[in-house]
Amino acid sequence: MPLFDVYPLYNVTPVSAKDVHVYDDAGTEYLDLYGGHAVISIGHAHPNYVQAVTKQVEALGFYSNAVQNPLQVQLADKIEALSGCKDYELFLCNSGAEANENALxxxxxxxxxxxxxxxxxxxHGRTSAAVAATDNKNIIAPINAQQQVTILELNDIEGVKTELEKGDVCAVIVEFIQGVGGLDQGTAEFFEQVDVLCKANNTYFIADEVQSGYGRSGKFFAFQYYKVTPEVISIAKGMGNGFPIGGILIHPSIEAKYGMLGTTFGGNHLACAAGLSVLNTIEDEKLIDNVNxxxxxxxxxxxxxxQIKNIKGKGLMIGLEFDFEVGDLRKKLIYDEHIFTGGASNKKLLRILPPLTIKKEHVDQFFEALKRSLT
Structure with a gap:
C-alpha cells in the first residue's frame, strides 16, 4: 500500500540519534538544528528520557482517564513550579493542534x-477551529471555513478594538513569536493592550506556546516577556521530546465541568513519564540558561x-532572513554539510530550532558550513 503523498521528502533516512546529532542508514552524522519542528527539547535519546519512558512502559503504558493517574498531578505541579504560572489548571491532550482546538x-x-x-x-494547527484560525487558505477545507474567524495584522490594535467591541468574539489567539509564519512578533504595547481589551470584552486571550514554550524563547513561555495574563496557554512540541503530548493551562477563574473537554490518549501514563523527564532535565541541566x-x-x-539581512525571534527560536529564497540553501546544508535547518512561509527565512542542549561548538560548525554554502 503506498503512502498518501502529502509530504515533500528529503532523501535522508534517519535511523538513530543522540543529543544534537542524527545518523542515517548509511552512517552519516547530521547536526540537527531543527529538532523535528522544535520537538526535541532536551536532545535526542537523553538518558533521563530513555530511562523514564522505558521504566514506565515496563510497568503501565496506558489506561483511561476514568481512573486516578498520579503522574498527571506530578506533571501539573512541575509545570507550575518551573513556569511560574501559579494556580492555573492543566488539561492534557496529544498535540499542539488538539491543544489549540480545546483552547478555542x-x-x-x-x-x-x-x-x-x-x-x-x-x-495554530490543522484541526477544525485551529486550522480556521491559521492564515493559510491552502490547508483550510470548506468544512473548516464554516468557522467564524477574523484575521488581522499583527500590531493592528485599532482593528482588534473594533472587532472586540462587536461583542461576538470568544477568543483572541496569538503566537508571541510566530513559528511557521516566519518568526515575526508583535510589540509589547500591542500584546499588553490586547490583553486589556480582551478582559474588558469578555474574550479569552489564548497564548499559543506550542512552539515557543518550554524554554525555547529564553523564558519558560514567550508571553512572559510582556505584562499579560492569558486565560489559556497551549503547549505541545518540546513538552515530550518526541513523545506525542500536548495540553492547555487554564486560568483559575475558569470553572471546569464534567464532559466539557475529553480525550482518550491525552495524559496517558507513558506521556506523563516522558513529560516529567523533560521538565526534570530542563531544571537539572539549567537548559533555559543555556538557551540564553x-x-x-x-x-x-x-x-x-x-548575506544575513535580518535576524528574527528570541532564544533558540531564531530566523535568519536573506534577500533570496532559501530552498536551495537548505538543500546544500543537508546534502553537502549534513546539517538540518527549517523553512517558513517566508521563503527567504532559514529557521533555527535546535535542541536546547546545543553548545557553542555546534554553532561554530553551522556558521562555517553556512559561509561555505553561501559562497
Whole structure:
C-alpha cells in the first residue's frame, strides 16, 4: 500500500540519534538544528528520557482517564513550579493542534460566543477551529471555513478594538513569536493592550506556546516577556521530546465541568513519564540558561555575515532572513554539510530550532558550513 503523498521528502533516512546529532542508514552524522519542528527539547535519546519512558512502559503504558493517574498531578505541579504560572489548571491532550482546538472550544463554551480573532501569518494547527484560525487558505477545507474567524495584522490594535467591541468574539489567539509564519512578533504595547481589551470584552486571550514554550524563547513561555495574563496557554512540541503530548493551562477563574473537554490518549501514563523527564532535565541541566547563552553567541556571529539581512525571534527560536529564497540553501546544508535547518512561509527565512542542549561548538560548525554554502 503506498503512502498518501502529502509530504515533500528529503532523501535522508534517519535511523538513530543522540543529543544534537542524527545518523542515517548509511552512517552519516547530521547536526540537527531543527529538532523535528522544535520537538526535541532536551536532545535526542537523553538518558533521563530513555530511562523514564522505558521504566514506565515496563510497568503501565496506558489506561483511561476514568481512573486516578498520579503522574498527571506530578506533571501539573512541575509545570507550575518551573513556569511560574501559579494556580492555573492543566488539561492534557496529544498535540499542539488538539491543544489549540480545546483552547478555542473552552473559550466558546465559557463566553457563549463563537468568533475568533487571529493574526496574519499565524499557524495554530490543522484541526477544525485551529486550522480556521491559521492564515493559510491552502490547508483550510470548506468544512473548516464554516468557522467564524477574523484575521488581522499583527500590531493592528485599532482593528482588534473594533472587532472586540462587536461583542461576538470568544477568543483572541496569538503566537508571541510566530513559528511557521516566519518568526515575526508583535510589540509589547500591542500584546499588553490586547490583553486589556480582551478582559474588558469578555474574550479569552489564548497564548499559543506550542512552539515557543518550554524554554525555547529564553523564558519558560514567550508571553512572559510582556505584562499579560492569558486565560489559556497551549503547549505541545518540546513538552515530550518526541513523545506525542500536548495540553492547555487554564486560568483559575475558569470553572471546569464534567464532559466539557475529553480525550482518550491525552495524559496517558507513558506521556506523563516522558513529560516529567523533560521538565526534570530542563531544571537539572539549567537548559533555559543555556538557551540564553547560546542565543547571544549565535546572534553575535550572525550579525557578522553580510548575506544575513535580518535576524528574527528570541532564544533558540531564531530566523535568519536573506534577500533570496532559501530552498536551495537548505538543500546544500543537508546534502553537502549534513546539517538540518527549517523553512517558513517566508521563503527567504532559514529557521533555527535546535535542541536546547546545543553548545557553542555546534554553532561554530553551522556558521562555517553556512559561509561555505553561501559562497
Amino acid at each position: 472550544k473552552l473559550a466558546s463554551f465559557k463566553t457563549g460566543k463563537s468568533r475568533v480573532i487571529a493574526f496574519k501569518n499565524g499557524f 547563552a547560546i542565543s547571544e553567541y549565535f546572534i553575535s556571529i550572525a550579525k557578522t555575515i553580510p
